[in-house]
Amino acid sequence: MQLETNTASYHISFGSGLLQSIGQCITDLFDFLPTKVIVLSDDKVAPLYGQTVCTSVQTVVPDTKIFVVQHGEQSKSLTVYDQVVGYMLENNFDRKSLVIALGGGVVGDLAGFVAATYMRGIPFIQVPTTILAHDSSVGGKVAINHPLGKNTIGAFYQPKAVIYDVDTLKTLPKEQLDSGIAEVVKHGHIHSPELIDWLMENYYKIDQLNQATLADMLYRSCLVKANIVSQDEREQGIRAYLNFGHTIGHSIESALGYGNIPHGIAVAIGMVTAAIIGYQKGITPKHVLDQVISVNKFLGLPMRLPKEVTYDKILQYIQYDKKNVGGFLTFVLLKDIGAPEIFKGITKEEVLDALYYQLNIALDVTKG
Numbered sequence: 001m002q003l004e005t006n007t008a009s010y011h012i013s014f015g016s017g018l019l020q021s022i023g024q025c026i027t028d029l030f031d032f033l034p035t036k037v038i039v040l041s042d043d044k045v046a047p048l049y050g051q052t053v054c055t056s057v058q059t060v061v062p063d064t065k066i067f068v069v070q071h072g073e074q075s076k077s078l079t080v081y082d083q084v085v086g087y088m089l090e091n092n093f094d095r096k097s098l099v100i101a102l103g104g105g106v107v108g109d110l111a112g113f114v115a116a117t118y119m120r121g122i123p124f125i126q127v128p129t130t131i132l133a134h135d136s137s138v139g140g141k142v143a144i145n146h147p148l149g150k151n152t153i154g155a156f157y158q159p160k161a162v163i164y165d166v167d168t169l170k171t172l173p174k175e176q177l178d179s180g181i182a183e184v185v186k187h188g189h190i191h192s193p194e195l196i197d198w199l200m201e202n203y204y205k206i207d208q209l210n211q212a213t214l215a216d217m218l219y220r221s222c223l224v225k226a227n228i229v230s231q232d233e234r235e236q237g238i239r240a241y242l243n244f245g246h247t248i249g250h251s252i253e254s255a256l257g258y259g260n261i262p263h264g265i266a267v268a269i270g271m272v273t274a275a276i277i278g279y280q281k282g283i284t285p286k287h288v289l290d291q292v293i294s295v296n297k298f299l300g301l302p303m304r305l306p307k308e309v310t311y312d313k314i315l316q317y318i319q320y321d322k323k324n325v326g327g328f329l330t331f332v333l334l335k336d337i338g339a340p341e342i343f344k345g346i347t348k349e350e351v352l353d354a355l356y357y358q359l360n361i362a363l364d365v366t367k368g
């Protein structure tokens, strides 16, 4: 799959055994080989795949080093960013060096932000290893978190390539499956009713981690993402649709302290809240709200806020959402499945009403 934006054009490869060929990819991508390569990974992924990647890259760039951060959302921080940049400076990484992000969305966002800012920008390649990272590795949003707001320190900076070796998914813990599927559901709700149907029909194989079905799902979901990003790289309009469920989702993540809920799980809850807000405003038809709820139920995705998150905290953190303009809360709401729209000026009362409603349906669903 090729993604064309205003600033870049790059290939997203899906397949088996791709980690072993990253060295060759680098040769194909660059007229002049990078001077040095830093492979950024985390302490769960590096022991599994770090050596394979480094060995492949070292065949073309002998000066390749791996830098390993702790796994988890806490690594998307200024502190860890500072450690990576410090390491690169001390080891004489220059403007012709290359960053490779080997891992899930945390490593991808962090490494991308390092690449975007190190000496005002050096190239990077995304090597995603989670299901969720089909979303994070494509499209060039790179960021770290501030304690007050998710991804509030970041950039739009496209990778030179995305290399998705689906063999890596064999070691992904099962609990990461749901989080990744939530972003597939999001892509379906905003752009592709067919993707939702496909997901429901194929869920048995997905749940069994059937590799071919997983690869098919990632391809279908990436198509949606690539389509939207190619039309609106810098979120001047329709790219905000990709934020469906994220206003509340990000607030839940911030309220719990980063790393205490997987991103996709928070988004799954946020999609239900957004569907309720839309329903209560007369924008989202009841059958669409019902479908959002039933898809979550079918896939075993949660419906309600974690008990520890108070409504006050949600109202506090939604203030820092990047979609807000001039202090007006902005939500992506559904007019239909596959037909989102951006709504400015949602009030805190409307959000609170939706959260009460959500608690009640969540209780009903649990009873049922």
Ligand SMILES: NC(=O)c1ccc[n+]([C@@H]2O[C@H](COP(=O)([O-])OP(=O)(O)OC[C@H]3O[C@@H](n4cnc5c(N)ncnc54)[C@H](O)[C@@H]3O)[C@@H](O)[C@H]2O)c1
Residues within 6 Å of the ligand: 042, 043, 044, 045, 048, 071, 072, 073, 076, 103, 104, 105, 106, 107, 109, 129, 130, 131, 132, 133, 135, 136, 137, 138, 139, 140, 141, 142, 168, 169, 170, 171, 172, 173, 176, 179, 183, 262, 263, 264
């Ligand atoms: N930039 C974007 O457009 C975008 C889109 C969606 C999400 N995100 C960001 O992505 C992050 C979440 O990404 P994630 O869900 O991939 O989380 P993650 O990167 O934390 O990975 C989840 C866990 O799985 C482990 N892991 C990863 N790959 C593995 C493998 N193949 N085998 C065994 N273990 C493996 C990791 O060590 C980690 O513990 C969030 O910070 C979110 O904000 C960004």
Ligand SMILES: O=C(O)C(=O)C[C@@H](O)[C@H](O)[C@H](O)COP(=O)(O)O
Residues within 6 Å of the ligand: 135, 139, 141, 150, 151, 183, 235, 239, 240, 242, 243, 246, 322
């Ligand atoms: O690519 C996008 O655009 C998205 O919104 C994708 C989201 O799934 C992702 O979580 C993104 O990082 C959220 O963006 P943000 O601008 O709200 O931080």
Ligand SMILES: [Zn+2]
Residues within 6 Å of the ligand: 135, 183, 246, 263, 267
């Ligand atoms: Zn997301």
